[in-house]
Amino acid sequence: MSLLFWRASVPSGSPHAITAEPGHAEAVPGIPLQRVPGKDTEADGRRSLRTTYAERDEPPSTNKVTRLLAGAMHERVNRIGQARDLMGQWQDRVRGRKRRDIRHLGPFAGEELVRWTLDNVLNARKRSVPSFGFSLALVLTHGVAAHRQRRLRGVFLAGVVGLVAVRHPWGALALVVMTLLHHYLLKAGLLRATLRWGFSSLVPMLLVIAGGYLAWTRLQPHMPTLTFALRDSVATAVWTALLLAVVYTVDRCTALAYLASLGPWRNSPATRPRLAPRAAARIAECEVNERWQSVPYRKEDRINRFVGAGLDAWRATGPRIQLTAARRADDAEDDKHDSEDLTRRSRPPSEVEDPWGKEGAGIRKFEADELLDKVRDEVERLSGVLVETHALPNCDIFETLAVPESRWKKLPRKPSRKAGVMRKGLDGTWPEAREMIEEGGRAPSGHHSRRYLAAQVVDWDGDIVVTVFAHAALEGKTLHFVTRPHVLAPLKDEARSESAKGWELAKKILLTPVHALGDTAALARRSHAGLVQALDAIVNGLLGRSVQQQVAPVLDKTEQKDTGKPVGLREHCALDEPEDMHQVEDAARHVSILQSRMFSTVSAFLDDHGVYTGDFKRQAQEVVTQFFISGDHNQVNTGTVHGDQTQSTKTDSAQQKG
Incomplete structure (x- = not known):
């Protein structure tokens, strides 16, 4: 999928739109903004406002x-x-x-x-x-x-x-x-x-x-x-x-x-x-607003789920780590202590060391937008032409705004009409687009509506729809990367x-x-x-x-x-969860693949920004191994944070669906 199609811009008249200048990333349409800290940005402690979001693909109209x-x-x-x-x-x-x-x-x-x-x-x-998965x-x-x-x-x-x-x-x-x-x-x-x-x-x-x-x-x-x-x-x-x-x-x-x-x-x-x-x-009007990217959520059977994404909602899981800097090995003594480590990263620094110290010994500052952009780009590659394996079927990556169901009935129902058009030509602009873009610049806590990155796989001609919603929260020198998998089961026999x-x-x-x-x-x-x-x-x-x-x-x-x-x-009209053996297997595998790629991308992103990733990898590995595919002889095939596959024996402590 080309990167020129998953971007949608805020209208030019918006007060949040950035004027395109030579050398500015917005001057090239469809290219994500690159936040380069400048004098003005460092002076007021703010970052450049984001003006784009990842759009959904057109729903399959005749599957x-x-x-x-x-x-x-x-x-x-x-x-x-x-x-x-x-x-x-x-x-x-x-x-x-x-x-x-x-x-x-x-x-x-x-x-x-x-x-x-x-x-x-x-x-x-x-x-x-x-x-x-349908129109x-x-x-x-x-x-x-x-x-x-x-x-x-x-x-x-x-x-x-x-x-x-x-x-x-x-x-x-x-x-x-x-x-x-x-x-x-x-x-x-x-x-x-x-x-x-x-x-x-x-x-x-x-x-x-x-x-x-x-x-x-x-x-x-x-x-x-x-x-x-x-x-x-x-x-x-x-x-x-x-x-x-x-x-x-x-x-x-x-x-x-x-x-x-x-x-x-x-x-x-x-x-x-x-x-x-x-x-x-x-x-x-329904054809227009079904493509809008606001999703309501509610709590059912002690599990929060997004309405429309499937009744088979898996528990929300994800690593939560403290952002500590990774110290490079720069002397012989450190090389001696770290000779048994396979990576070039050393242990976390002591508490007296300042993790936000000099550039090269500390953490390069980043935002949640940058992290989610990197995750989106990496997951999108799974839908392209792969040499080693088959690509994920009908994989779509988009951003969505999760709103509580109490607010859903207050949202505008009808799309506005284009100027100068009387009967035809509905304006398909998403009303909550600006709100979702502004949400990325606020603190992650204290508000109901939040932005999620959604990775969706539509398989079995629409019978199985797997959607993994991901959210990144940076607060108090802590990163919480949470995923919420949903599986939309096949239709009932009478439907x-x-x-x-x-x-x-x-x-x-x-x-x-x-x-x-x-x-x-x-x-x-x-x-x-x-x-x-x-x-x-x-x-x-x-x-x-x-x-x-x-x-x-x-x-x-x-x-x-x-x-x-x-x-x-x-x-x-759908079942609560898939019943066919192979459909259950495919759904669990798609969830495992998407989660593994998300976690591996976040780990690599943190590593590139000088963050110690040992705790993140350990917690991510524990999360991924919970979503398993049962095979013969009680063996469990799971994905890892590095993208490979391992086999282990199913134990009583393993919990299916998180």
């Missing part, structure tokens, strides 16, 4: 995970599988076995996933978290398409029911009456209770017989009308079921067409919904909806009418339940209990839709 998430929006219930489960329940009851569950779409596919995505991402009153535009586009298809399907279903009710009013009324009689007399047990009470003694029996005779005398004059209504109800039921099945068949075929548009053979699927300008504008082709696609098309009949039966069951609930609500309303039992829960659910807390769509 496998993005297509799977978009396809999950169009998933439908397997009605044939549900019928098999119902038959299986009957067999379980006959044979006395444990009753099996009936399969259904969970919250990670179909309409529930669409509703969650629109409420918490597209139409939320908070900024969407950065997308790691939001394609997923949101198909979420809008699925939501619009659901509304159109509802309109056609209501139109079919209304048309049949107009053509067969008596049959529709007879179906409603028979539904209510079936529920209250048979299902609710009212008829059985009445007969049991009627045969309990002579007086109740006489009352039941009198009531039946009275009802018969009332209905006998209307028998021709009732007979016609019963006959018309058959035609009403047949036509309603047939037309509803046709609507569901078209709906399922449309969903299959959407899935086919997400196939790997489509190089550039549409990322904007058609005939939906408001949704398209909102998706464009993986792949496009069908060939015989599999033909089979799905042929079975679509059968599934449509199942959808019609499910709709009839839901309509029956809704009719009964509506009648109960009316009765309870007359008794004064409907507000408490019906209206209040609905209002509570409406208020709890968007709490303002940051959420990640990829995390919502």
